[in-house]
Structure formats: C-alpha cells, structure tokens
Amino acid sequence: MSASDLAPITNSLPFLxxxxxxxxxxxxxxxxxxxVLGLVIALVRLTRVPVLAPFAALYVNGFRAVPxxxxxxxxxxxxxxxxxxxxxxxxSVLIAFxxxxxxxxxxxxxxxxxxxxxxxxxxxxxxxLGYLQTVRLIALPQALRNMAPLMVTQGVILFQDTALVxxxxxxxxxxxxxxxxxxxxxxxxxxxxxxxxxLAICQVGNALAxxxxxxxxxx
Amino acid sequence: MTYSWNWGVLLQEPYLQxxxxxxxxxxxxxxxxxxxALSVGTAVGVLRSSDHAxxxxxxxxxISVFRNIPLLLQMFLWFFVVPELLPAGAGHWxxxxxxxPEIVTxxxxxxxxxxxxxxxxxxxxxxxxxxGQRMAAKAAGLSQLQAYRLVLLPQALRIIIPPLxxxxxxxxKNSSVALTIGVYELTTQTQxxxxxxxxxxxxxxxxxxxxxxxxxxxxxxxxxxERRVALPGTTSGGLHVRF
Amino acid sequence: xxxxEMIKVEGLSKxxxxxxxxxxxxxxxxxxxxVVICGPSGSGKSTLVKCINGIEExxxxxxxxxxxxxxxxxxxxARLRARVGMVFQHFExxxxxxxxxxxxxxxxxxxKRPRTEAAAKARALLAxxxxxxKEAAYPAQLxxxxxxxxxxxxxxAMDPVAMLFDEPxxxxxxxxxxxxxxxxxxxxxxxxxxxxxxxxxxxxxxxxDRVVFMDKxxxxxxxxxxxxxxxxxxxxxxxxxSRILAH
Numbered sequence: 034m035s036a037s038d039l040a041p042i043t044n045s046l047p048f049l050x051x052x053x054x055x056x057x058x059x060x061x062x063x064x065x066x067x068x069v070l071g072l073v074i075a076l077v078r079l080t081r082v083p084v085l086a087p088f089a090a091l092y093v094n095g096f097r098a099v100p101x102x103x104x105x106x107x108x109x110x111x112x113x114x115x116x117x118x119x120x121x122x123x124x125s126v127l128i129a130f131x132x133x134x135x136x137x138x139x140x141x142x143x144x145x146x147x148x149x150x151x152x153x154x155x156x157x158x159x160x161x162l163g164y165l166q167t168v169r170l171i172a173l174p175q176a177l178r179n180m181a182p183l184m185v186t187q188g189v190i191l192f193q194d195t196a197l198v199x200x201x202x203x204x205x206x207x208x209x210x211x212x213x214x215x216x217x218x219x220x221x222x223x224x225x226x227x228x229x230x231x232l233a234i235c236q237v238g239n240a241l242a243x244x245x246x247x248x249x250x251x252x
Numbered sequence: 253m254t255y256s257w258n259w260g261v262l263l264q265e266p267y268l269q270x271x272x273x274x275x276x277x278x279x280x281x282x283x284x285x286x287x288x289a290l291s292v293g294t295a296v297g298v299l300r301s302s303d304h305a306x307x308x309x310x311x312x313x314x315i316s317v318f319r320n321i322p323l324l325l326q327m328f329l330w331f332f333v334v335p336e337l338l339p340a341g342a343g344h345w346x347x348x349x350x351x352x353p354e355i356v357t358x359x360x361x362x363x364x365x366x367x368x369x370x371x372x373x374x375x376x377x378x379x380x381x382x383x384g385q386r387m388a389a390k391a392a393g394l395s396q397l398q399a400y401r402l403v404l405l406p407q408a409l410r411i412i413i414p415p416l417x418x419x420x421x422x423x424x425k426n427s428s429v430a431l432t433i434g435v436y437e438l439t440t441q442t443q444x445x446x447x448x449x450x451x452x453x454x455x456x457x458x459x460x461x462x463x464x465x466x467x468x469x470x471x472x473x474x475x476x477x478e479r480r481v482a483l484p485g486t487t488s489g490g491l492h493v494r495f
Numbered sequence: 496x497x498x499x500e501m502i503k504v505e506g507l508s509k510x511x512x513x514x515x516x517x518x519x520x521x522x523x524x525x526x527x528x529x530v531v532i533c534g535p536s537g538s539g540k541s542t543l544v545k546c547i548n549g550i551e552e553x554x555x556x557x558x559x560x561x562x563x564x565x566x567x568x569x570x571x572x573a574r575l576r577a578r579v580g581m582v583f584q585h586f587e588x589x590x591x592x593x594x595x596x597x598x599x600x601x602x603x604x605x606x607k608r609p610r611t612e613a614a615a616k617a618r619a620l621l622a623x624x625x626x627x628x629k630e631a632a633y634p635a636q637l638x639x640x641x642x643x644x645x646x647x648x649x650x651x652a653m654d655p656v657a658m659l660f661d662e663p664x665x666x667x668x669x670x671x672x673x674x675x676x677x678x679x680x681x682x683x684x685x686x687x688x689x690x691x692x693x694x695x696x697x698x699x700x701x702x703x704d705r706v707v708f709m710d711k712x713x714x715x716x717x718x719x720x721x722x723x724x725x726x727x728x729x730x731x732x733x734x735x736x737s738r739i740l741a742h
Binding site (some may be wrong): 102 | 316317319320321322325329337442443450452453460467
C-alpha cells in the first residue's frame, strides 16, 4: 500500500477512533450488564423459583433462537413506544444488547455453577451456609475458573456482533468505516483496514481466553 | 402507550407473500451455506489435527482470519473488495454477469465464516478420540486417509454433535446479516413491512415465530440424528468427552 | 539373516527430549517362539513392542520382519505392519463398529479381501474364542475379557506372521484375566510367534520359551524361561522377581 492509499484512513482517523470507542463501550456495557443479568437468570433457573424459573427458561431459549439483528429491530421499535418518546438509537441498542447477552451469559454461568461438585454444596450446607451464601462464597469462586475463558470468548463474539448496529445507523467502528469508504470511494482500503483492526483486537481477546483456560487447568 | 393493533396485516398481500419469500430465502441461504461450512470445515479440521507443522500453521491462519472478522464485514469484503482485487476479467464477471450476486455472496461469506468454527470443533473432536485408536488403526496397516475415514472421523463427528447443533442453529440466525448487502431474507422483509405499515409488533412477531420454528425443527432433527447414531450399550452417544 | 528368524531388532534407541526411553535394544525372535518381556513399570517394554511394528517412531536402530527391513513411514511400512498383529492394553476396539465390523475392517480395506470372505473368516475365529454369538454387539456392550478376546481375533483375522501383546491383561478385572490368557496359551501351542509384555509370570512360566528382562530403557538380560525363574543373572531381575512373585 502506498501513502496515498492510506489517505482516507489517516484523514478520517479521529472519526474512526470515535467509532471504535463506541464499539468498545457497547461491548463493555453489554458484557457487564449481560453477566449480571445472566447470573440472576442462572440462579432463578438453578433454584427452580416457582413461576419465574419457566419464564427464565423461555427468555433464554427465545433470545437464543432469534437473530441479533431482529432483536435490535425489536427494541429500536419497542423502546420509544414503551417510553412514549424517542430516546435515540443508542439506548434501544444498549438495552437490546444487554438483554440478548444476558441469555447467552446465563447459559455459561449455569453450566459453570453446575460444574461445581455436589460434595462442595453439601459441605457448605453442613456448615450452615444459606444458598446464596454458598453461591457467593463457595460455588462462584470455583466456577469462575471454568467460566472465565468462556466469558472472554463470548466477549470476542460480542465485540464482533456490535458491528450489527450498522442496521440502525449507529456510528460504531464498522459503520464509520463504511461511511468513510462511501465518501472517499475507497472500499478496498477501508474494509481491509477494518478487517485488520478487528482481527488484531479479537486475537488479543482470544489470547487472553487461552491464558485463562491454561490457568484454570493448572489451578 | 398508544398502538393500534392490526394482526390482519400479516395476511394481506403483498405482505404475506413477502414473508413467504423471506422465509424461503433464509432457508435457501442457510442450507447452502451449511453445505459449504460442513465440507470446508471438516477438511480444514482434519488437516488441523495432523502432525504436519506447515499444515497446522496454514489451517490455523485460516481459522483465525475467518473467526475474528465480523460476519457483516466479511460480507462487505466479498461483495465490495474481492471483485476489485481479482484480475479485471474475473472481477468484471462477478460484478456484471454473476446472477443474484448478493445472494451468492451471502452464501459464500456465511459458509466460510461458519466453516472456521466447524473446523475448530472437528479438530477438537478428533483430538478427543483416544490416542490408542490412532495406534490401533496404524497397527492394522490402515493408511492415514483410511484411519481418518474409517476410525477417527466417525467417532469425532459423534462427539461433536451437540456443539455442531448450536453452530447449525447459528447459521440460520446469521443468515439475517445478508440484509446488509441487500438480500431480501426474512428479517429484511419484516423490517420492510414495519417501515411501510408501522405495524412493527405484528411484523416482528411473525419473524420471531418463524425463527423459533426453524430453531425447534433443527433441534428436533439433530436430536433424532444423535439418537440414530448413538452407540448401543452407552449413554450420550458413547463417547463421553468434555471440552 | 536366516529364514528361521522372524523378528530381529538391532540397536534400537528412542528418546523423548532429554529422556532416553530405549537404549540400544537388540533382540531376535525365532519363528514359532514365544518371548515374554517383563520389567518394572517405565522400563520401556511397551515402547519397545510399539517400535517393533513401527507405530512408535525411533531415532536409531533397525527392525526386520521376516528379513524385511521396516521402513520408517509410508505405504511400505503400513503393508509390513499389517503382517504383525498387535493387541493393546486397553483393547482399542473401534467403539462405533460392531464386533464383526471391527474384525473385518482391516482385511477388507488393507488386504482388499471380499467382504463375504472376511466375514466368514471372522465368524470362524469368533467361534474359536467362544464368542460366536457376539458378532452384532458393540464393544461397549461387552465385558473387558470379551473385548480383549475380540481384539485378539481382530489381529488374527489379518493372518499375521507374528503377534505383539502390550500388557493384554493389565486393564482387566481379575476374574477375566484367565479367559484371555487361555486364548493366548492356545495360540502359543498352535505355534504362533509371540512377543508378550506382561506381569503374568504364570503365563511366562507355562508358555514362554525365553524371557527378556528390561529396566530403565535397556534390555538387562535374555534367558531361557526355566533359567530365568530358577536363577536370574542380574540383581535387578532378582529384585523384580522377588517383588512380583511375593503377591
């Protein structure tokens, strides 16, 4: 690539960085929100809370059956309708991502908590610990070792999925790249550049997941 | 909240027809992509499991590239970038003469994107087959190809049926990304109905029900396959392995 | 090399990184001879038999089977390997195939025998080990002893010139060891050339012509069976024998 090929990138760097910032922000909020929501859903299902547990199962299976794009459209349409005023795409998208990721993270948490040996739960019970105490003090710390790599892997998928906000024209990295590509008629340079950026960031995430996996094996 | 319900809109023409075409296109794209994903994914996964250093490196790079770039961007790369990079004649043919270029692009992009994930599962499945099986095949004089075809792959594929099921479910969901390059699949059609009639509830509900129906059908079929190939005398397909 | 030499191993050495697992091992086995290899765990016995048919690679040394040098890899190696039967500690039956399919796999795909011919031979062999009624069963439906007898049949179906046994009874429950040893004894009586890695000293006494004692990757001594059990020459073999015969 010559310097002139890079001009569209260098000229619009602040704009692209802003887009990347939004992608990272979306990923972070959806990950944290999704993990918290996922933990609640997992606990509701594991303890078989009456009425709520079947509802939680329906929630998880429902969200896992439909495409994220459709979920984004749903909330883009629903949120203003429910609030009675328009709040902009960002809030709809944030809610959509947190709800969607909550379904996926709940499955990781559920499997993780279930992987803690029965004897550990019984030992805690014998010591007089309550259920939530057992989860907090005994089960989660152990399960976290197994779950951490999967949570990071899910985060890498989530980071890639944020590109889908393109469909509601929110200016994340992908959308910003496509705007620059159109305005400067340089799709080859821009999209190859974007691919390299995503590749690099996701590789860092994968490397982290790999390290966590090795750590959980040796621990 | 003020909203005027009109479920009848779904049965009106042309909207009913739009939904039908959308569903048909979603199924067609997903199933074609699945064929590509399974064949390329199995081939790459097998090569990945070999002890040949160069093959491992090449397949590792393939998996890395197709796994770590968002599907949406991969569709753009195939649609906007690849024709520019090819020799003039081929690029011209892709842009001008290829029938339904956006559909073909969606199938290729979705198929190769998914193939990288299937390759990872296939090679993990082969690694999960006990080492002694490879030795027994070798001791009996089977060639490498025979050992894979007759001994290793039949076991590996049984092991990976559960994760493979979720990958197949994902392919149907991911086909909606074709919307971004102008394919009128199910999600696109419902979004069109919503933007024209403002009956978003009805349109998105229809799409949701259809996607759930697809997911349930795929799950039922995969469970049937799993039961059918389960080995007598064993539980859970007989080859209990944890990833 | 004379025609009565079935298997010849010369100067075989192998290491995993800095660890030498086989040191200059040499052994000649005559046609129809039964040789038992014993020694403490980690002495390299299993590795040695796996090198003899080349399913483990080795750095130095050479193996001959009926006078033919074993190539390190490729089609020729596979052809030569197919002439030596192998029985594994953990049976290694193919779990996705029925008993009959397990036995016929290599005859059909390696020797290119017609299926019906391979099946007929398989059934005859199954009858010989008393498992004629199990041809449609899957490995997981059988006991360990039955699986190991079928693994022996699977090897015999290739009409091997010699058989290698890698601790064939050490993964079995005690009550099943007898049925497998009985099949092996019968094979020995029929004149099969056999190399057997085992801790079953009773089998060694009644079936072996010679005993090889290994320790730390090296062949320490090779004796006629009677002589070995009466008076092993090395201290290490004496210690090993006193320990193993104590139970």
